Amino acid sequence: MILTKTQLRALALRSRYNLPDQSYCDELIFKRLIDTDIYKKSSVILSYVSKSDEIDTRRLIEYSFYSGKTVYCPRTEGARIEFYRIDSFDDLSTGKFGILEPQTNDRYNYDDNAICITPGLMFDEDGYRIGYGNGYYDRYFFENDCFSVGLCRSEFFTEFLPYDQYDMPVNVIITERGITFAS
Numbered sequence: 001m002i003l004t005k006t007q008l009r010a011l012a013l014r015s016r017y018n019l020p021d022q023s024y025c026d027e028l029i030f031k032r033l034i035d036t037d038i039y040k041k042s043s044v045i046l047s048y049v050s051k052s053d054e055i056d057t058r059r060l061i062e063y064s065f066y067s068g069k070t071v072y073c074p075r076t077e078g079a080r081i082e083f084y085r086i087d088s089f090d091d092l093s094t095g096k097f098g099i100l101e102p103q104t105n106d107r108y109n110y111d112d113n114a115i116c117i118t119p120g121l122m123f124d125e126d127g128y129r130i131g132y133g134n135g136y137y138d139r140y141f142f143e144n145d146c147f148s149v150g151l152c153r154s155e156f157f158t159e160f161l162p163y164d165q166y167d168m169p170v171n172v173i174i175t176e177r178g179i180t181f182a183s
Contacts, residue, residue, distance in 0.1 A: 005162050008130050012121035012156055016053050022153060026056040028176035029151050034063060036179065038149065038172065044070045044114035046083045046146065049092060049100040055151045057117055058089075072108040074136070075101040081136045083108035097132075116141075116148045118170050123152045124161040127169030127182025141168035149174060 003011070033039050045064045050057040064071050065088070072083035076096040085106035086092060095101030108114075118137055120129035129150055131137060141148060148170040154177045163169075173180045 002162070005130055006133070008161065009121055009133060012130060015155070016121070019153075019155070023056075025153055025176045026059075029055055029153075029174055030059055030063075032174050032176070032179060033060065033149065033151070036174075038115055038147070042069065042113050042115045044072065044108075044111045045117065046072045046074070046108065046114055047117035048119050049073055050119075051099065054119065055153065057151070060117065061086075061089075073100070073102045074140075076136065079134075079136075079139070081140050110144070114146060116146045118148045118150050120150050120152065120170075122156040122158060122161060123150045123170070123173045124158050125173075125180060125183070126160075127171060127173065128161045128163040128167055129170060130161055135166060138166055138168045142166075147171050151175075 045061070047057050047061055049061065061071055070085060072085050073092065074081040074083050084102035084104045085108070086102045086104060091102050091104050092100040093103050118129070120131050122130040127150070150170040150173040152173050152175050154175040157173060157175050157180075169182050171182055173182065
């Protein structure tokens with residue numbers, strides 16, 4: 001039986017809450033990411049700020065500050081997201097959906113050396129993902145050329161996920177077990 005995106009989203013959300021402590025797994029994913037040439041060569045990091053049940057991006061953001069990279073985080077604006085520069089976590093406050101968003105006005109403009117850390121509940125080998133169902137990142141990637149990276153625990157990485165014409169795949173998926181470049 002093939003599950004729909006809605007069914008997979010609900011299953012992933014339920015499963016994620018039942019996982020044991022994932023801090024070790026998150027540490028491995030973090031180390032894999034910062035050891036890649038993709039990260040090392042980037043000067044700009046676009047990243048969401050993780051919630052407690054997501055893969056930890058706060059450490060990545062902090063490490064990026066320390067490494068001299070410029071960090072931008074997303075802010076919802078109607079049906080879209082835009083990325084705004086932050087220089088510390090003090091530049092964030094709770095926004096839509098209870099997610100930390102930047103309160104700054106330095107909006108991101110295209111940079112060849114940027115990577116976008118992309119949230120998702122599940123990812124597949126072709127880079128498609130099951131997100132939270134609002135299409136913010138799909139719209140962003142459709143309108144903006146950006147190298148995208150999905151961070152995923154191996155339990156939520158699969159061979160195939162259903163997708164439609166509006167879904168935009170990420171370029172690479174990093175799990176605690178390895179790195180997959182989407183085809």
